[in-house]
Amino acid sequence: MNIIWLGHASIRIEIEDQVLLIDPWLTGNPMLPENRHDAALKGATDILVTHGHFDHVADVADLSQKLNAPVAGMYELVEHLVDEGAIEGDRFNMGGTIKRGNVEISLVPASHSSSIFENGNRKYMGSEAGFIIRGEGHCIYITGDTGIMSDMDWIGGFYKPDIGIVSAGGHFTMGMAEAAYAAKRYFNFKTLIPYHYRTMPILEQSAQVLIDGLPDVKVIEPEVMETIVF
DSSP states (O other): OEEEEOSTTOEEEEETTEEEEESOOOTTOTTSOGGGHHHHHTTOOEEEEOOOOHHHHTTHHHHHHHHTOOEEEEHHHHHHHHHTTOOEEEEEOTTOEEEETTEEEEEEEOSSOOEEEETTEEEEOSOOEEEEEEETTEEEEEOOSOOOOTHHHHHHHHHOOSEEEEEOOSSSSOOHHHHHHHHHHHOOOSEEEEESOSSSTTSOOOOHHHHHHOTTSEEOOOOTTOEEEO
């Protein structure tokens, strides 16, 4: 299994017989050079979306068409993206689980907001979410954009994820200190990968606080387009 950070909150996961793109943001993503776009997208089978903000879904409808990759996520958000031309995968909701080949994907709560700006108006896109992804003997928790929330208690207790991909840049989501607290209180991660950081000056630039706060967890500071192998 391979996990590849595409910068900001975009992730590529090569797992079982699938290549999943989570919130792929290319246009305007300052961390992903244009000459790496094709490599980031190569062979993608599915697109998963956590919520409606532009830095998560602005490219999704076009990429879905280009890659012939269906889109899955919160019901209202996928409905909107399909109206924009995306290929429909699954419109599901909290606690629901879908299968993609040999991979199981469950939708779990996040604590954030979810909207798009359309024709001069703000339009809400259902609830923000995270994902649980299971395959190859691993359980991955992708938090999506979120603060600390009590739902992490049952997510950790029920799914028991061994890998966390955790929003930790601060300002819009948890910061590194909050992410460390949540990981210690609610989870038993073996590996933790921070994301949604370093993109812009307003966000945290280093994961050292997270590393220092979790001495018993393998915290990996990802580099854009560098493969993390499991």
